[in-house]
Every structure is written in structure tokens, then in C-alpha cells.
Amino acid sequence: MLVSWHYKYRGSPMDQIDPRARWIFSFAFLVAATSTWNSSMLAVLFLIAVIWYSLGRTSWKETRRGWTLVLIMLFTMIVVNTIITGGGAGGVVPEGGQLVWPEGLRLFGKLLKPGLTVDRIWFALCQLMRIGGISMFFILIPYTMDSRSYGATFSKLGLPDKLAYTIELAIRFIPSLARSFSITLDAQRARAFELDDVKGGIVRKIGRIAPLIIPVTMNAILSSEDIANAMDLRGFGQRKRTWLFELKYHWWDYAVIAFGLLIVAVSLILVYGYKLGAFTVPPFFYQLFQ
Amino acid sequence: MTEPQVLPLVIRDLSFRYNSRGTPAIKNLNLELHSGEVLLLAGSSGCGKTTLMRCINGLIPEAYHGEMTGDILLYGESVRGNTLADISQNVGTLLQDPERQILGTYVLNEVCFGLESLGMERSEMIRRGEEALKRLNILHLRDKETFGTSGGEKQKVALAGVLAMQPKILLLDEPLASLDPASAHEALLAFRQLADEGLAVMIVEHRLEDVLAIHPERVVYMEDGEITYQGEPAGLSQVVDYHKIKLPAADVLARAKDAPETEFVPAVPPLDYSKPLIEFKEVGFRYHEDLPEVLHGVNLNVHAGEVIAILGHNGSGKTTLVKHALGLLKPTRGSVLLEGVESKSTTVAKAARTVGYVFQSPTQMLFAPTVQDELAFGPKNLGFDKETIQENVRWAIQSVHLEEELGTPPLALSFGQQKRVSIASVLSMRSRILMMDEPTAGQDYWNYQSFMDTILQMPGFDSIIFITHDLDLALTYANRIIVLFDGRIVADGTPQDVLKDTEQLLKWRLLPTSLLELNFRMFPQTGKFQRAEALARYIG
Incomplete structure (x- = not known):
């Protein structure tokens, strides 16, 4: 039998937003988040995602399956691919750079020479904000959007x-x-x-x-x-x-759509107009590893 | 002079052969359906009933391809060239399994799906949707999730979805297959009422006696793709083979008196109450902590020598109960012991050595490239040696009479054959207790009777437990009947004890049958419940 996700009405702010406005805002966020590797921009977007997610008032218990899947994906992408092998950072993080353990790392009496750089750690953090933010937007949908809509x-x-x-x-x-x-x-x-x-x-x-x-x-x-x-x-x-299923826009739905479009517009202007979308590591972060 | 009335449905010399088959599924059928009548279409599995339905509702040739000759006229117009969607405005179809038909996540959305397709105004949709729900007395389900409704409710919801489109012809393909007796009777009364209001209703059904209770105007009987009887219901009993179609008990009794059957004796060992095989102690269960309890304080012991039928209304907890015996579900309170070992402290794989459980749907388990491999899967998992596996496979396949299909892929077999393979694949594990969930659902009388006879005469089972909605099946084969009602055992005993109080049966949503009444009447002579063919020995 064709079934659906376990949605329940919570009377949350998210329940008051028209599904069309939600999809538009979610896709706007997706475009903005995937357009940049700038850590400041990603931090702002991540903050927006956290606020957006909190509007859904979902519990960990009901969303944990979705989050488990995301955490496995994040672990694979960030820990295995970016930090351990460095493969996931290709094309974004420049080759070489400051090593985290320039003298090597002694583990169980053995001296290891891991190639992990400060840049790759910062990149992992950016990835975490980007994927985490996008996940917050889309994990929320099945639990907080009426399947009839x-x-x-x-x-x-x-x-x-x-x-x-x-x-x-x-x-x-x-x-x-x-x-x-x-x-x-x-x-x-x-x-x-x-x-x-x-x-x-x-x-x-x-x-x-x-x-x-x-x-x-x-x-x-x-x-x-x-x-x-x-x-x-x-x-x-x-x-x-x-x-x-009846859909009806309210003034706040227009505000959500406008805000979504604003995020996309600002992101694209910063990335393509001011060339601020590139991946850079802030100087303070290098100093932390010196 | 008045113009002759145009009939809703006329079928002329209709034949159809599926592309995948060499011979036609239906041959030269001629049939008329009138407004305001209920037409019962009967026949054993594979006789062409479903093919005929598909031709009428347009699934043939749109979804099933083949060669069709002859014609179908809906209100005087040939359906040739019409799309399925065009036909659906006149012809409403209710499929056998409502789970295969329901599309909407909530009841009102499901009911209004067809109206949405017609581009109807929202207010009119709601009006017609609610009207259809009200007509079937299920308006209270309006805002419920379809997934959470019981089997009987699902069937009514699916029917409401068809009725909301206000068809003029209603095709019902085994609409009672998944319903408990009371729900089936209510559904039939609804069909009768629809016909009385002017709809033309065609019902394909194996549960003949149930349909005859609503006095269909005509009966059509099919055999090997051809109509062999068309006429009054009363004439049917005289022309059909009562071994193939289940007729009312009195008719069988009258016809079988010249060649009565011998008494059926199951092969289970003598009753032994010394040590229970399965024990349920104060078992309570809920699927999720947010959901209500579905089993409440169940106490039950299963002993060697028992053939137990579990009866109960749709959603009473029958399947939930038997899944506990194998450990597929663990009680949220109380305990279940299998041969003295608590289910919480063992695995399902270990329990499967003792309990064989046949699921309702064969397609959920069949996977192997051949029937032989499918049957060997369970014994291999149990770690049996090669010779034992071969011997078990041979025994199991003989038990279901499918020896010639050992090399065939199970998924290429018919549904009935798949069902038998799924049972054989559990039999091959040689478990001592056999549990079957609705083993005869959707099978015709001859098939289900021969299948049950075979299973119950197989040596090697200490106990057999089966879930069923068929009261006659329970009284014919079981020596103990358990009735579940809203998650509680409300009756437990011999068939003659449990089934004696008609009022009580009605409260449990079970309906007395002609076979039950006949058995009670003849009990002083027989001393045992039996099928009508065997009761014939005592008359004349």
C-alpha cells in the first residue's frame, strides 16, 4: 500500500506557512548554499537554517532516522573523504598548505605522518555548515508538511x-x-x-x-x-x-518567499559580483595550529 | 409507443487472448447487465472472471495487451477507441485488495481522487465525497489516515471513492476477500441498496452463499473461459459441481447423499495437555509507545494435537498475536514462551526451527530463481545437510502438488501457485508447529479445500494454527477455536462450544452460516462438526 511520512499537526510556526512558500524558500536556500564556499556566508546561511528548523518544533526522537542517514553521509564526506583521504576537498582546497602535525603524530608508540592540513579542517567545517544547513531544510519537510498538500x-x-x-x-x-x-x-x-x-x-x-x-x-x-x-x-x-487540498497565501508567506529570493540574490551578487564565493581560511585559524 | 431502454452493458461474442498465452482466457461471451440488478459472476480460479472485468473497465486493452474480438457496448456505444478514463466515468471498479486501490493518504482525499481528476469544484467534491461516505456509514472516518483504517474500513473507503464518481455500472472483483463476516455482510447490503437505487452491479465472488443472501437477480457461471450457466440463482445449485463451488450446505447435502464423503481426520497427534508448546502470559502489545495497545492481557496455551482457528473482526489483533509466537513481535508487557524459552531471549531464526509461519502475501517472500531453490532456502538457513534438504524439498513440493514446477521461477507462477509455493517453502523447514495467516483468502473452494485437506493430513506437525475469516473453514478443520475481539480473547474452546450462541457471534462480528446451522442440527447424530459433503452420510 502506498503510505506516507508520519506528519502531525503541531500548531508550530512552520504549520502556518503555505507549502508553496516553504518549497520556494527551501530551494532558494539550496541555491544560495551551493553557490558558495565562503565560510562567513555559510555561517550566516547555517544560522538561518537553524532558525528555520526550530520553527518546525520536531523532536529528535521523530527525526532521528533521517538524521542518522545524514550523519552517516556527513561522516563519510567529512571525516573519511575530506579529513582522512583529502579526496573530497579536491578542486576547492589548494594542494599543500600548513600541516596540522608538521612533526608527525605519535600514536601507540608509532610515529605517523598524516597529511591533514589546516585548510582541509576548515573546509570540513564549511562542508558541515553547508550540508547540515541543507539537511535541516529538507529533513523537516516530511514531518511538518501535510502529505495531502x-x-x-x-x-x-x-x-x-x-x-x-x-x-x-x-x-x-x-x-x-x-x-x-x-x-x-x-x-x-x-x-x-x-x-x-x-x-x-x-x-x-x-x-x-x-x-x-x-x-x-x-x-x-x-x-x-x-x-x-x-x-x-x-x-x-x-x-x-x-x-x-486548499492552499492560501498569507502576508507572511509572501515575506518568506521575498526573504528566500533576497538570500539567493545577495548570495549570487556576493559570489559573482564581488567574487566572494571562493574558499578561504581566515588567518586566526592558521594561528591556532602554530 | 415507448422507446426500448438502452442497456447499461451489453457484451457480444467477446473473446480475449493475452499476448503471453496461447489460448484465449475468455471465449464468445454474450451477456447483458440491466440497471437496478445485481449480477453474480461465479466460477473457479482461472475461469476468466477477472479477464471479463478487465475488458469491461478498460484495463484490457490499455494495461493488459492481447487479441480481442467481439464488442462491449456501454449504453449502446461501443467502448472501442475509448480511453480508460472515458470508461471510468460510467464504470466504477472495486478491486479485490483495497490496499492496491487506495491512493490518498487521508480518507476524504482518497474518496475525492476521481473527482479531482474530473476537474470538479472543491465545494462540490466535498459534498459528493461526504455523501458517498455517509451512504456507507463511514462519515466518521472522513479525516482519518487511510493507512490507519482496518481492512473492512479500507474496503468501504475504496468503494466510497468509486461511488463518489457516480458510476452507472459497478464492477466488484471479489470485494469480500479481506473482510470479516459482518463487514462482508454490511458491504453486500450496501451493494444491494445501490442496485435498488438504479445502479447495475456485477459481483465476482467465491463466497457464493454470502452473495446469495442479498438476492442477486441473476447468476452467471463460467468455466474455462465460457459461460456455462446464466439465469436464476436457484438454478445454479443444480448445474455446477459442488466440489468446485461452495454452495449453501443444504444444497450440497441434497446432492451429495448419493456419494457422501468419508469423515476427514487430521494427522496431528492425539491431544497432549502435559506440556504447552506455546504460552502467552498476560501479553500486552503496542506498535509504538504513542499508539494504543492492540493486545490486552492475552493468556493462551497451545498444546500438541491442537488444530486452532483464530477468528476475529478486521483489526482485532489476530496477526499481531501469532507474530508473537515466532518472536517477530515482542510483548510490551507479559511474556511469550516457545517450548519454555521466552521469546525475548531468543532469535526468530531459532524459533523458526519450531514454528513455521506462512505470511498472507507470497510476493513478499518469493525471490529464488527456481521453486527448488525457494524451498531449499529455509532448510539451508537452519543448517540442514544436503540430503535432508533434498528430502524436505521433495516432501514439501509433493504436499502442494507442484512437482512439475520445481525448475520454474516462482515469480512466473500464477498467484494461487505462488501461494502454494510460499506454504511449501515453510513446510520444507519441517517445523513442528505450523501457523498460517488467511491461508485460503482469494482461493476458490476446490483449491482451498484440497489444500487444507493436504496440509492437515501431513504427518509431522504437533499443532496447526490458522487465522481465518471463514467460519466454515474453522468449524470444518479446527478442534479448537479462539475468538479475538478488540485485542482480547473473548472465546476459546471447541467449535461446538464457541459457535453455539448466535447472539454472541453477531456481537463478535461473526455470522452463522448454513453449514454451522446444519452441523448443530445434526450434531446428535454426528457428534462432530463436518463439511456438508461428509454430513450426507447421515441422511437417507
């Missing part, structure tokens, strides 16, 4: 009905897939299959999780056919669609 919102934003409803289905696909996965996992566990037992190389691992992946994939395919049939049987796509 998805299709209507994108339609009212000017997208064709079919595309608007496709986006709604795409957003709801993730929790539906999770439910299907959970049922299949239970069915296979009942046949003494244990996920913890999946050991060995990558090919062996993939082979071992086939009992989960194949039924879930097959069900996703079958249910997409069911969804298409169910939509067709109720005349979907025949004429211009109307939406039951």
Missing part, C-alpha cells in the same frame, strides 16, 4: 498535473518502500534468515541479501502497476485536475 503544491507552483502527482508519489515512495522492506524482512526471518549473518565479500553480500532485495523490488514494480491502474480507473489525466 504535496501534489497540490507543485501543481499550484505551475508544474503540469502529471508531474506534480509524480513528485507526490516519489516523496511517498520512500516510506512505502520501507514498509515493504519491513514485511519482507519479517517473512524471511520466519524462514530463519538473519541479516546479521550476511558476511563475506561484496558479491557474496549482495547474493545473501537477494532474499530481501528481490521481493522488495518485485513488489515495488507490481505496486507501481497497481497505482497506475488505480489512477487510470479513476480518470487520472483526462482533464485539468483540481485539488481538494
Whole structure:
């Protein structure tokens, strides 16, 4: 069955904002945050994200799954890719630079020569602010936006009905897939299959999780056919669609949209007009490692 | 002189062959459907009922491709060239599984989905949506999430979504398959009322007796893609094979008296109350701490020799209860012990050595490239040696009569065959306790009876537990019946004890059947509940 994210009305400030204004503001933030590596700009944007996130009044408990995923991604990108291997900083952080441990690092009696530079640490901090900020905007959506509004919102934003409803289905696909996965996992566990037992190389691992992946994939395919049939049987796509979910702009929605556009405009002017978008390390940070 | 009335639906010489098959699924069908009538379309699995429905509602040829000849006329106009969406304005279809039909996240949104597609004004949508909900007595669900509704409620919500579009023809494809008896009866009364208000209603259903209770005007019986009977409901009993279609018990009794069946004896060992196999002690359970409790203080022991049927209304907690026995769910209070070991201190994989659990939907578990591999999966996980695995696979596949399909990919089989493979894949683990969740749902009478006969006559099970909505299935096969109501066990005992009080049954949303009444009437002679074919031995 097609299910949706666990939304509940909290009476929070976020609940009062029109979903269209929220999507516009979120995408404006995304454009602004991805246009720059300037740490000051990213710090301001991060602060905006924190304030925005707090308007949703979500608890850690309800969003922890989403945050776990983001934290795994952040760990991989920042700790592994940027700090340990330096791969993620390529093209942004200049080669060479001041080493954090120029004399080497003694660990368990062994002298190591890590190539970690001060620039890469600062870059990791910038990445944290950028990805963390964007995540705050988008993690909030499933928990604080009424699932009934998805299709209507994108339609009212000017997208064709079919595309608007496709986006709604795409957003709801993730929790539906999770439910299907959970049922299949239970069915296979009942046949003494244990996920913890999946050991060995990558090919062996993939082979071992086939009992989960194949039924879930097959069900996703079958249910997409069911969804298409169910939509067709109720005349979907025949004429211009109307939406039951009512959307209404208030003055504060215009203010949110205006603020979003202002953020994009200021960011683009600073980046392309004043050339302030480049990655630079403030002098005080070098001094901290001297 | 008045003009002759144009019929809502006329089918002329209709044949259809799926591209993937060599022979036609339906052949030369001729049929008419009148306004204000209920037409019951009966027949065993694979006889072409669903194909006929798909031809009428336009899924054929739009979603299922093949070769079609003949014609379908809706109000005198051929449907050829019409889009599915065009047809949907006249023909409303309710699918067997409401979960496959519901698109909206909230009830009113679901009901208004079709109206949104028609581009209707919001106020008119709400009016028509609420009207459809009111008509089915579910207006109180208006602002509920569809996911949180029970199976019966989902079926009604899906129907409300169809009715809101105000179709003139209503096609119902096994609409009772997932409903408890009382919900099924309520749904049928709603269909009857719709027909009485002028709709043309066609119902495809295996639960013949239930549909006959609302007095359909006509019955069409199909076999091998052809119509073999079309006429009054009363005539059906005389022409169809009562082994294939479940007829009212009195009709079977009358017809079977010349060749009565012998008494069915299950192969479970004699009852042994010395040591329980499974113990539930004050079990309470909730899915999430924010959600209400779904099981309340359940106490229950399962012993060797018991064949237990678990009955209860949609959402009463039946599946939740049996999942505890295997440890798929752990109680939030109380304890569950499997052969003396608490479920919280063991793994599901270990419990699977003792308990085999067959899930409702086979597509959620089948994955292997061949049926052989599928059946070997469980025994391999249990660490059996090669010879034992081979022997178990052979035994399991013979049990479900699918020997010739060992090399076939399970996902290429029909739904009924997939269901049998999913059961065989649990049987091959040779668990001592077998649990089945709605093992016969959506299967025709012949298939479900032969399947249950086979399972219950298999040696090796200490106990068998099955969840069902089918009262006749419970009274025929079980020696103990447990009734769950709102998460509590409200009755537990022999079939004759639990099912004797009609008023109580109605309170539990169970409806007495003709077979139950017949069994009670003949109980002084028989001393045991039996199917109608076997009761025939006692007359004449």
C-alpha cells in the first residue's frame, strides 16, 4: 500500500506557512548554499537554517532516522573523504598548505605522518555548515508538511498535473518502500534468515541479501502497476485536475518567499559580483595550529 | 409507443487472448447487465472472471495487451477507441485488495481522487465525497489516515471513492476477500441498496452463499473461459459441481447423499495437555509507545494435537498475536514462551526451527530463481545437510502438488501457485508447529479445500494454527477455536462450544452460516462438526 511520512499537526510556526512558500524558500536556500564556499556566508546561511528548523518544533526522537542517514553521509564526506583521504576537498582546497602535525603524530608508540592540513579542517567545517544547513531544510519537510498538500503544491507552483502527482508519489515512495522492506524482512526471518549473518565479500553480500532485495523490488514494480491502474480507473489525466487540498497565501508567506529570493540574490551578487564565493581560511585559524 | 431502454452493458461474442498465452482466457461471451440488478459472476480460479472485468473497465486493452474480438457496448456505444478514463466515468471498479486501490493518504482525499481528476469544484467534491461516505456509514472516518483504517474500513473507503464518481455500472472483483463476516455482510447490503437505487452491479465472488443472501437477480457461471450457466440463482445449485463451488450446505447435502464423503481426520497427534508448546502470559502489545495497545492481557496455551482457528473482526489483533509466537513481535508487557524459552531471549531464526509461519502475501517472500531453490532456502538457513534438504524439498513440493514446477521461477507462477509455493517453502523447514495467516483468502473452494485437506493430513506437525475469516473453514478443520475481539480473547474452546450462541457471534462480528446451522442440527447424530459433503452420510 502506498503510505506516507508520519506528519502531525503541531500548531508550530512552520504549520502556518503555505507549502508553496516553504518549497520556494527551501530551494532558494539550496541555491544560495551551493553557490558558495565562503565560510562567513555559510555561517550566516547555517544560522538561518537553524532558525528555520526550530520553527518546525520536531523532536529528535521523530527525526532521528533521517538524521542518522545524514550523519552517516556527513561522516563519510567529512571525516573519511575530506579529513582522512583529502579526496573530497579536491578542486576547492589548494594542494599543500600548513600541516596540522608538521612533526608527525605519535600514536601507540608509532610515529605517523598524516597529511591533514589546516585548510582541509576548515573546509570540513564549511562542508558541515553547508550540508547540515541543507539537511535541516529538507529533513523537516516530511514531518511538518501535510502529505495531502504535496501534489497540490507543485501543481499550484505551475508544474503540469502529471508531474506534480509524480513528485507526490516519489516523496511517498520512500516510506512505502520501507514498509515493504519491513514485511519482507519479517517473512524471511520466519524462514530463519538473519541479516546479521550476511558476511563475506561484496558479491557474496549482495547474493545473501537477494532474499530481501528481490521481493522488495518485485513488489515495488507490481505496486507501481497497481497505482497506475488505480489512477487510470479513476480518470487520472483526462482533464485539468483540481485539488481538494486548499492552499492560501498569507502576508507572511509572501515575506518568506521575498526573504528566500533576497538570500539567493545577495548570495549570487556576493559570489559573482564581488567574487566572494571562493574558499578561504581566515588567518586566526592558521594561528591556532602554530 | 415507448422507446426500448438502452442497456447499461451489453457484451457480444467477446473473446480475449493475452499476448503471453496461447489460448484465449475468455471465449464468445454474450451477456447483458440491466440497471437496478445485481449480477453474480461465479466460477473457479482461472475461469476468466477477472479477464471479463478487465475488458469491461478498460484495463484490457490499455494495461493488459492481447487479441480481442467481439464488442462491449456501454449504453449502446461501443467502448472501442475509448480511453480508460472515458470508461471510468460510467464504470466504477472495486478491486479485490483495497490496499492496491487506495491512493490518498487521508480518507476524504482518497474518496475525492476521481473527482479531482474530473476537474470538479472543491465545494462540490466535498459534498459528493461526504455523501458517498455517509451512504456507507463511514462519515466518521472522513479525516482519518487511510493507512490507519482496518481492512473492512479500507474496503468501504475504496468503494466510497468509486461511488463518489457516480458510476452507472459497478464492477466488484471479489470485494469480500479481506473482510470479516459482518463487514462482508454490511458491504453486500450496501451493494444491494445501490442496485435498488438504479445502479447495475456485477459481483465476482467465491463466497457464493454470502452473495446469495442479498438476492442477486441473476447468476452467471463460467468455466474455462465460457459461460456455462446464466439465469436464476436457484438454478445454479443444480448445474455446477459442488466440489468446485461452495454452495449453501443444504444444497450440497441434497446432492451429495448419493456419494457422501468419508469423515476427514487430521494427522496431528492425539491431544497432549502435559506440556504447552506455546504460552502467552498476560501479553500486552503496542506498535509504538504513542499508539494504543492492540493486545490486552492475552493468556493462551497451545498444546500438541491442537488444530486452532483464530477468528476475529478486521483489526482485532489476530496477526499481531501469532507474530508473537515466532518472536517477530515482542510483548510490551507479559511474556511469550516457545517450548519454555521466552521469546525475548531468543532469535526468530531459532524459533523458526519450531514454528513455521506462512505470511498472507507470497510476493513478499518469493525471490529464488527456481521453486527448488525457494524451498531449499529455509532448510539451508537452519543448517540442514544436503540430503535432508533434498528430502524436505521433495516432501514439501509433493504436499502442494507442484512437482512439475520445481525448475520454474516462482515469480512466473500464477498467484494461487505462488501461494502454494510460499506454504511449501515453510513446510520444507519441517517445523513442528505450523501457523498460517488467511491461508485460503482469494482461493476458490476446490483449491482451498484440497489444500487444507493436504496440509492437515501431513504427518509431522504437533499443532496447526490458522487465522481465518471463514467460519466454515474453522468449524470444518479446527478442534479448537479462539475468538479475538478488540485485542482480547473473548472465546476459546471447541467449535461446538464457541459457535453455539448466535447472539454472541453477531456481537463478535461473526455470522452463522448454513453449514454451522446444519452441523448443530445434526450434531446428535454426528457428534462432530463436518463439511456438508461428509454430513450426507447421515441422511437417507
